[in-house]
Amino acid sequence: MWVRVLASGEPRNDHQMISRFRPLLAPGIATLIALAILIALGVWQLERKAWKEGLIAQIDARAHGEALDIAAEAQWPVWRAEDDEFRHVRLTGTFLHDEDVAVYGLMSGQRGSPTQGFYLFTPMRLASGAAVMVNRGFVPADLRDPARRSETAPAGEVTVTGLVRAPETRGCFMPENQPADDRWFVRDIAEMARARGLDRVAPFWIDLDPVPNATGWPRPGQTRLAIPNNHLGYALTWFGIALALLGVFGAFAWRRTHGSVA
Secondary structure (H helix, E strand, O other), rough: OOOEEEEOEEEEEEHHHHHHHHHHHHHHHHHHHHHHHHHHHHHHHHHEEEEEEEEHHHHHHHHHOEEEEEOOOOHHHHHHHHOOOOOOEEEEEEEOOHEEHHHHHHEOOOOOOEEHHHHHHHHEEEOOOEEEEEEEEEHHHOOOOHHHHHOOOOOOEEEEEEEEEEEOOOOOOOOOOOOHHHOOOOOHHHHHHHHHOOOOEEEEEEEEOOOOOOOOEEOOOOOOOOOOOOOHHHHHHHHHHHHHHHHHHHHHHHHHHHOOOO
């Protein structure tokens, strides 16, 4: 039988060596699987970081430029959010205040918890006869009734500026809209248009520009352009956990194979 001689001079056969390392097989496989998952998560976060940086650059280039005309109605059937969202635009038309849609939402407060209320989506009729849904801003829940607000709703033909925004897709934990009860939770432009009997409606909506030092309601300019980008930190966290896992397994393996000499 073949034998191996340890540094101490004690012979050990292959069967003993295999017996010594066999307990490491299952933990080793589990460690490799966990390591692969952790590295994959870290790489995914790096990919998300690159995507987020591209999005931030895109928003900066579109949102802070001169206000241009909205996409022509002929382009609406092929409109894509990735090509147009967050673009700074202007449009001229007449608000249809009787067709307001109040979408439930929250407004971040400077102190304390967010304010509960609604975003007022008002159709704007263009000179062509088509319509664009415009988010005129946020109102607290107790001011949903226009009679309780001090605002003077814009009448007649007006020109406004704002950001192009894409329709919202309902998430798993978001309630469904209830048009029959005029309860709205999702910014679904097509559904709003159907509920208000509107046709030739743009597939996007416009979020009005903020008004400096605004104190009245509705309060426009609710799009948050400062997007956090913490993906590098997340990636380093996953990679750090992977390294720690390697260290733990290494220490475990060392103790199992060198803790005692048979």
